[in-house]
Amino acid sequence: MSVWDFIITNAPALAIAVPLLGAFLTPLIYRAGRKTALIWVLSVLSFTEFLALLLVYLVNTYGIQVYVFGGNPSTLVIPPDSRGIPIRIIFTVDGMSAFTALISSTIGLVAGIYSVASEKGRGAQDKFFALLLLLVVGMMGMALTGDIFNFFVFLEINSLSAAALVSYRIHGGKAVEAAFKYAVVSSIGALMILFAIAILYGEYDALNMAMIAERMYQTGFSTMDIIAMALIVVTLAMKCGAVPMHYWVPDGYGEAPGEISAMIMVASQASLYGLFRMCFTVFGLSANTHSLGWFLIILGLLSMFIGVTMAFLQHDIKRLMAYHSVSQTGYMLLGVGVGLATLGTSAFNQYGLFAMEGGIFHILNNMLYKGLLFLTAGAIIYRVGTSDLNKMGGLAHSMKFTAIFYLIGALAIAGIPPFNGFVSKLMIYESVYQLNPFLAVVAAIVSMLTLASFLKVFHSAFMGPKLYNVKEVPKSMLIAMGILSFFIVLFGIFPNIAMTYLVAPAAHALADPVGYITRVLGGGP
């Protein structure tokens, strides 16, 4: 068997194993010098990115990929002596998983490139890069796994490494305070998910998502299922930063270094993926998807509106952007919530699927422009040394590229036509309008408020007389911002590239729980 065959057969496992081993080897390699370690970290991240792209290709070409750890062959889900139960840990990669894995590894790679210069000269960088790789592992694992307990483990890896990275710049204790808050909130949330997993295990004697969904469908939706569902849905909504459980977001995003804010933002999108996976695949067949969908829609509306209005009050650039990510999460919840509310009815084919595609496209776009905005905020703080908007001004004189990148990100997040935010927002407006016109009205108003808020930031940070005699940021930071800007423009002008290869397969995979279960178990309901 050649190396290429080996990579193709084991791609889902390698996508976790490569960054995991890479993370633990980083402190060791760092002893050979910073340059060697950076080459190592960046090549591990690039290889992970390649594996994620390979997974997208495999899923688009051959359908859902199933990988059984320790299975011989690795596609043997139900061994003959297991009485019909998938006993091993199984990775199930469908369109949505591959999509989430791709955005996770992309932001990891971009953050890696960015931190080459932005963290230069700081202490404990070997641990910093090890934790950065572990955060990628956590996100990728949450996306790829088909086992509910495994999901919990990766959620914990994700939370722990993210909390440690938030506290990386101690900042007079403020960053540690934010990290403490983040860690406590994540841990209690993860414990509630573990509680729900124990309930589901006690009821259905299985940990595989497909098996649980099938048995739940056969025995009907019980009271214990409602408790488990409430625990899981509320916790994951909290982890993805939806109002009213958003209080940790501004602290956590605000105190982390710029590239880490971008990564944690994507880590909360991985929780959003978990929320969608649970709602559609695990509970979708048995629960009342109409009310569950409306629950997501209401969370989305609250997040959109409260996020953007709170952002107006902020004078700290990172906290302001953090409130905007709460607001953007609302769009995704709204889009996919409309899909969930109409699942199984004739309305789903009329506009529900389109709304889901809009919501999922918005996840990709948000990763690009929100990541870019956090990186520009990091660049400003890197040069100016303060995150207070009132103390900034006139930066466009000396930091021209950063100003241009900021403007691209700000126009994209506001949904101005040549950029990608316009496409997904238009898709959301057009489809949710048909469920209830009020939803589209709120979404459009929030979009305008977002534009106003980012123009305010542009004005106070970049315009005006020259206050600081600073240079442009180093090349590696510009390259990282340039990569994201390139894709923003690309997906704004040619949205069909992303739609065909990433978004549509993801939406179809989420909307088809029966296909998922049938692929894993071979029989299905």
Added chain:
Amino acid sequence: MIFNAPFISVMILVIFGLYAMVFRRNLIKVVIGLDIVESAVNLFMVSLGYVKNGIAPIYTNSPGGAMVLPTPQALTLTSIVIGVATSAMLLSFCILIYRYYGTLDTRKVRRLRE
């Protein structure tokens, strides 16, 4: 009735833990509250897999008879390991906060709000 005792104690422990996390003002006590909730969840998982008069699920030299379920025990072990990591990290945050603020009182650890 005695058979439900583990589940009742799980609920009581969860409530105690959450109470400590919400109402105690010392950050270390918040961490202790989190650990209590974690122990409650672990107890819940172990008691789910309990079989009356069951023995440890080891097949080698087994005397025969009913065995308790091994999977919840494996899950609990994993959860304990993760819990140790979480507590260690939270307590090291406490050390850092004490070093920079000189206190662990939640009413005074509020520089983010300024």
